[in-house]
Amino acid sequence: MSAKSPRKVRKVVFPVAGLGTRFLPATKVIPKEMLTVVDKPVIQYAVEEAIEAGIEHFIFVTGRGKNAIEDHFDLAYELEATLKARGKTAEIEILKATRPLFGAASFVRQQEPLGLGHAVWCARDIVGDEPFALTLPDMLIHGKPGCLAQMIETYNNHGGNVVAVEQVPHEHVNRYGVVALGKTFNERTHSITAMVEKPKIEDAPSDLIISGRYVLQPEIFEKLATQKPGAGGEIQLTDSMIALLSEQDFFAYKFDGKTYDCGDKIGYLAANVAYALDRPDIGPQFRPVLDDLMHK
Ligand code: G1P
Numbered sequence: 001m002s003a004k005s006p007r008k009v010r011k012v013v014f015p016v017a018g019l020g021t022r023f024l025p026a027t028k029v030i031p032k033e034m035l036t037v038v039d040k041p042v043i044q045y046a047v048e049e050a051i052e053a054g055i056e057h058f059i060f061v062t063g064r065g066k067n068a069i070e071d072h073f074d075l076a077y078e079l080e081a082t083l084k085a086r087g088k089t090a091e092i093e094i095l096k097a098t099r100p101l102f103g104a105a106s107f108v109r110q111q112e113p114l115g116l117g118h119a120v121w122c123a124r125d126i127v128g129d130e131p132f133a134l135t136l137p138d139m140l141i142h143g144k145p146g147c148l149a150q151m152i153e154t155y156n157n158h159g160g161n162v163v164a165v166e167q168v169p170h171e172h173v174n175r176y177g178v179v180a181l182g183k184t185f186n187e188r189t190h191s192i193t194a195m196v197e198k199p200k201i202e203d204a205p206s207d208l209i210i211s212g213r214y215v216l217q218p219e220i221f222e223k224l225a226t227q228k229p230g231a232g233g234e235i236q237l238t239d240s241m242i243a244l245l246s247e248q249d250f251f252a253y254k255f256d257g258k259t260y261d262c263g264d265k266i267g268y269l270a271a272n273v274a275y276a277l278d279r280p281d282i283g284p285q286f287r288p289v290l291d292d293l294m295h296k
Contacts, residue, residue, distance in 0.1 A: 006159035009152055009215055010057055012050040012133040015119035017063035017110040031066045033137050037271045038279060042262050043069060046137040053148035055133060058105045059126050061119045073098055073105050115234025121224035129218050139212030140271050143257025147213050150255050154189055155215040160249030164213035166259060174201050177210035177238040179252050192250040197238035198231040211259055220244055
């Protein structure tokens with residue numbers, strides 16, 4: 001623990017402006033973040049993970065056609081009144097989990113799809129001058145405690161910026177941001193010495209990828225403000241983290257949990273199966289059905 005405790009992380013940013021073209025036609029009208037894993041939208045898992053981590057304010061960077069996300073985290077007055085009249089208390093409880101406290105959710109639009117870095121920058125005024133968490137909801141992480149809670153504990157011990165990392169097969173590193181590690185603090189926590197976004201496989205400094213969970217200092221916004229487009233012609237968050245790396249500490253945190261990349265069809269299907277099997281209410285019934293399908 002440093003002499004002075006790091007400032008509390010109170011806010012989380014969810015970039016949810018992406019078009020979800022990989023899931024057409026499902027995402028023609030429905031935002032990809034509203035696709036369900038079992039019976040809950042992908043974005044709700046991310047919000048619940050943030051609540052578990054002690055986050056108090058939820059910032060959604062949305063875009064055109066994403067109104068369903070805003071509605072999902074609002075009070076559905078008619079629905080709740082009808083459920084109440086019918087005595088459906090269990091269903092009302094389920095809906096309560098979709099309602100942040102009054103004033104605890106903010107929505108800002110990214111008007112143009114200029115990249116993840118640009119999406120995060122769009123949240124600058126709502127985040128203000130304080131450290132914040134950033135969750136990419138597509139990366140669904142099954143962990144107990146959740147990945148963000150683990151990361152905030154690490155941040156509380158080390159300060160600086162914390163980036164969740166995990167090992168992937170070498171041939172997949174070109175799909176992600178990749179980190180190089182320096183000093184080891186403990187089994188899970190290391191300093192970051194270099195980062196590169198979407199490297200060529202042969203140029204990747206390691207097989208440790210950035211997994212879509214971050215705790216960042218507000219100075220990142222100064223870097224993002226002037227960030228030039230990078231990989232894929234997009235304004236990349238990783239490039240601004242590289243710019244901040246010479247001024248601030250960055251820690252890689254090897255979280256305990258399993259990632260399902262729900263931006264990808266196979267990852268999304270795997271998430272549905274894994275989360276269904278893990279659910280005490282449906283897992284035991286689902287397992288024999290799955291076994292049967294597998295052995296056909
Ligand atoms: C983004 C980040 C990348 C990270 C990835 C995780 O890339 O830029 O560093 O590894 O998320 O999903 P994107 O998936 O937006 O291309």
